[in-house]
Amino acid sequence: MSEVQDKREPELMQKLVSLSKRRGFVYQSSEIYGGLKSAYDYGPMGVELKRNLMSEWWTAMVHSREDVVGIDASIIMHPSVWKASGHLASFSDPLVDCKVCGERFRADKAPKVEAGADAPMEFADKGKAKDAHEKLAKLAPDVAFTREGKSVMGAKAGDRGYVCPLCGSPFMSEERQFNLMFRSSLGPVDPMGAAAEMIQRTLAEQGADALKANLRKILDEAVQSSAVYLRPETAQAMFVNFLNVQQSMSMKVPFGIAQMGKSFRNEVTVEHFIFRSCEFEQMEMEYFVPPGEGPKWLEYWRNQRLEWWKKMGLSAERLRLRAHEKDELAHYSDGTYDVEYDFPWGWDELEGVASRTNYDLNAHATASKKKLEYFDPEADDPATGKKGWRYMPHVVEPAAGATRGVLAVLCDAYAEEAADAEGKGERTVLRLHPRLAPIKVGILPLVKKEGMPEVARRIADEFFRAGVTAKYDEQHAIGRRYARHDEIGTPYCLTVDGDTAADDTVTIRYRDDRRQERIKVAEALDVVKKALADA
RNA sequence: GCGGGAAUAACUCAGUUGGUAGAGUGCAACCUUCCCAAGGUUGAAGUCGCGGGUUCGAGUCCCGUUUCCCGCUCCA
Numbered sequence: 097m098s099e100v101q102d103k104r105e106p107e108l109m110q111k112l113v114s115l116s117k118r119r120g121f122v123y124q125s126s127e128i129y130g131g132l133k134s135a136y137d138y139g140p141m142g143v144e145l146k147r148n149l150m151s152e153w154w155t156a157m158v159h160s161r162e163d164v165v166g167i168d169a170s171i172i173m174h175p176s177v178w179k180a181s182g183h184l185a186s187f188s189d190p191l192v193d194c195k196v197c198g199e200r201f202r203a204d205k206a207p208k209v210e211a212g213a214d215a216p217m218e219f220a221d222k223g224k225a226k227d228a229h230e231k232l233a234k235l236a237p238d239v240a241f242t243r244e245g246k247s248v249m250g251a252k253a254g255d256r257g258y259v260c261p262l263c264g265s266p267f268m269s270e271e272r273q274f275n276l277m278f279r280s281s282l283g284p285v286d287p288m289g290a291a292a293e294m295i296q297r298t299l300a301e302q303g304a305d306a307l308k309a310n311l312r313k314i315l316d317e318a319v320q321s322s323a324v325y326l327r328p329e330t331a332q333a334m335f336v337n338f339l340n341v342q343q344s345m346s347m348k349v350p351f352g353i354a355q356m357g358k359s360f361r362n363e364v365t366v367e368h369f370i371f372r373s374c375e376f377e378q379m380e381m382e383y384f385v386p387p388g389e390g391p392k393w394l395e396y397w398r399n400q401r402l403e404w405w406k407k408m409g410l411s412a413e414r415l416r417l418r419a420h421e422k423d424e425l426a427h428y429s430d431g432t433y434d435v436e437y438d439f440p441w442g443w444d445e446l447e448g449v450a451s452r453t454n455y456d457l458n459a460h461a462t463a464s465k466k467k468l469e470y471f472d473p474e475a476d477d478p479a480t481g482k483k484g485w486r487y488m489p490h491v492v493e494p495a496a497g498a499t500r501g502v503l504a505v506l507c508d509a510y511a512e513e514a515a516d517a518e519g520k521g522e523r524t525v526l527r528l529h530p531r532l533a534p535i536k537v538g539i540l541p542l543v544k545k546e547g548m549p550e551v552a553r554r555i556a557d558e559f560f561r562a563g564v565t566a567k568y569d570e571q572h573a574i575g576r577r578y579a580r581h582d583e584i585g586t587p588y589c590l591t592v593d594g595d596t597a598a599d600d601t602v603t604i605r606y607r608d609d610r611r612q613e614r615i616k617v618a619e620a621l622d623v624v625k626k627a628l629a630d631a
Numbered sequence: 632g633c634g635g636g637a638a639u640a641a642c643u644c645a646g647u648u649g650g651u652a653g654a655g656u657g658c659a660a661c662c663u664u665c666c667c668a669a670g671g672u673u674g675a676a677g678u679c680g681c682g683g684g685u686u687c688g689a690g691u692c693c694c695g696u697u698u699c700c701c702g703c704u705c706c707a
Contacts, residue, residue: 110700118642118657124698130680131698193632193704276706328707364632364705372707426707445707521667542665571659575667582667594665603666610667 108440112506113369115524119584121145121506122370134366134373141584144534144565146377146502149408150356152531153379153496156404157354164352164381165345169333171358172282172324177332180463181456182427183277184325194260195267196228206258209266215251217264222246228263236267278326278360278374281319291318326360331493334382335456338468338489342384349470349489350393352383356498368441370499377498382452384470384489390451391431393492398433398449401494405435405446408501409529410508414438415446428455435496437504446504447496454488461488505532509585526585527608530631537566537624538581538589544570551617552592555602558621564628582607587631588624 116122121142125135138146158166178184192203196217209215219225222245229243232251241250253259253266260268281287294314298307307314327333334341334353341353356379366372385393398417406412420432428450435447461468468488475485505528515522530536539556541548549570559566567586569577574591581589589605596602601614604623615623 113699114642127698129697133698361707363707367700369699441701448707520669523668540666543663546665573664573667573669575669577668578666579668591666605666612666 109369112510135375136370141534145532148532149501149505150379150498152408157381163350164354165341166354167337169355171327173327175324176463177336178325180459181332183328192268194265196231196263196265206261208257209253209259211253211255211257213253215253215259215264215266217248217251219246219263276362277328279323281322282324283322287319287322291315294318328361329359330355330357330378330380331382335460338457350383350385352381354381370503378495379498380495383492385492387487387490390490390492394431394451397492397494401447401449402435408505410437410504414508428452439507446500447494449494452491452493454490457488523579523582525582528585530587530628533585533587535565535567535584535586536628538586539566539568540577540589540591541570542574542591542593548592551596555590555617555620562621564624590620
């Protein structure tokens with residue numbers, strides 16, 4: 097069986113979840129209270145893995161380049177940021193689902209029809225009309241519907257005063273407020289107190305009917321005055337800090353601002369373990385370029401990012417770039433590529449590399465009335481042909497999911513090896529990139545006597561002092577200890593044996609092929625450091 | 632949001648027509664062991680997801696609920 101087929105096993109996710117818990121990578125949040133939906137905690141191994149991945153990103157995107165600098169912005173930002181970016185509007189409009197054709201739409205944008213008026217329905221073809229007719233018979237058994245070609249007649253508009261924009265049906269779900277952003281309130285005063293007060297006052301001054309009619313509005317107003325939102329993406333902090341960063345660091349376009357951190361979205365559906373959760377971690381970079389250079393940099397960054405994921409050890413054949421179709425593009429983008437990974441459930445997004453034009457800077461410039469522009473004294477202004485060009489940069493954004501990255505890395509690293517002809521060597525191994533591995537070195541006395549533990553502990557101390565994650569381990573037989581380290585992805589094990597006392601050497605054992613070499617104790621730290629650097 | 636399945640020890644699971652809670656692995660201690668989950672002895676560990684109900688008695692039957700998985704739908 098090939099490895100590819102191994103990983104296609106439907107149980108892979110279950111095995112990963114089980115291993116994650118058993119070996120301290122990921123636990124369900126608040127497990128002793130029955131768990132919290134879609135919230136996960138990173139255990140001692142998981143936190144190392146995630147930090148290593150994010151640290152590799154930071155190194156590649158910030159430290160190793162002079163055109164990108166980092167920031168670490170507040171998760172809570174001024175509510176106007178989300179108003180300007182469009183998140184507040186699109187995240188809070190009341191949505192309804194048509195019960196006939198399944199279309200989901202904004203109630204305020206739907207065609208208005210007076211209550212009681214005829215509501216003829218029209219479908220794409222006769223077959224769809226027939227399906228709809230059958231569905232309608234169940235939805236409203238006491239109405240006599242008639243079908244004519246692609247149309248179904250007989251329905252009357254209801255009290256809502258609108259019909260489905262797609263098929264014209266008046267049958268739809270309740271209006272639902274989709275709050276995709278997490279709302280909270282800033283300040284120690286409970287906004288519910290203000291709400292209660294306003295309700296009491298309206299009741300006293302205007303009576304019960306007025307209160308009933310305006311209840312929702314009153315509540316909204318009371319909450320809105322102190323409302324703040326947890327960021328649904330880290331990107332906006334980089335747009336609103338564009339001038340701060342550009343001026344304080346004297347950055348010249350093209351340049352980028354990078355940020356890693358948590359974001360929050362009330363996803364409609366959460367799924368696939370840590371893949372899509374309401375609280376997640378992003379690694380985003382906004383790269384500011386002159387107008388017209390978006391396509392060039394989009395191509396540059398999508399290739400850079402694909403290569404980076406490969407460097408992190410993900411199999412090349414499980415990675416691909418996919419261009420967004422025109423109708424798939426977000427409102428702010430004129431071109432987007434997804435870096436996709438072939439997860440156990442199929443291809444899915446790891447990172448989006450989007451050309452965001454000047455949409456965001458423009459939106460914030462308009463809303464804040466600040467000039468979010470860049471002046472290039474060297475370039476010629478294309479409009480006048482004169483030296484000196486002031487413009488609003490365009491942006492190319494590689495936005496990666498750190499949490500998704502961890503899952504991809506785990507999926508790709510997981511392998512089960514069958515026993516050999518002698519029935520030995522069966523194991524589960526995480527073939528993590530050595531720099532991502534939570535523990536770099538296992539330090540093991542072959543047996544727990546003859547001074548071996550003492551020597552091994554001295555070697556371990558040396559690694560601790562050097563800041564290389566190491567684990568001293570004397571429990572159980574040597575084979576089990578190797579197996580345990582294989583399961584958490586430890587790339588190297590140093591074993592003190594009977595020869596160590598005589599010639600100051602230990603064996604170094606490699607995780608992937610179980611190969612062993614003898615090396616000098618004095619050189620062990622350097623050997624491991626070099627292996628990590630070269631990996 | 633809809634439909635289906637599941638939840639018993641840290642993990643994987645068994646538990647018969649309702650009658651005192653089980654195994655393997657792992658974990659801990661000791662012995663043995665000079666290299667790939669070796670062997671032996673001993674031990675700890677479970678309000679059977681949670682809450683109700685039926686019953687003399689519920690892991691088992693019924694209702695509710697939470698969480699996870701699969702499919703659909705939806706979102707970015």
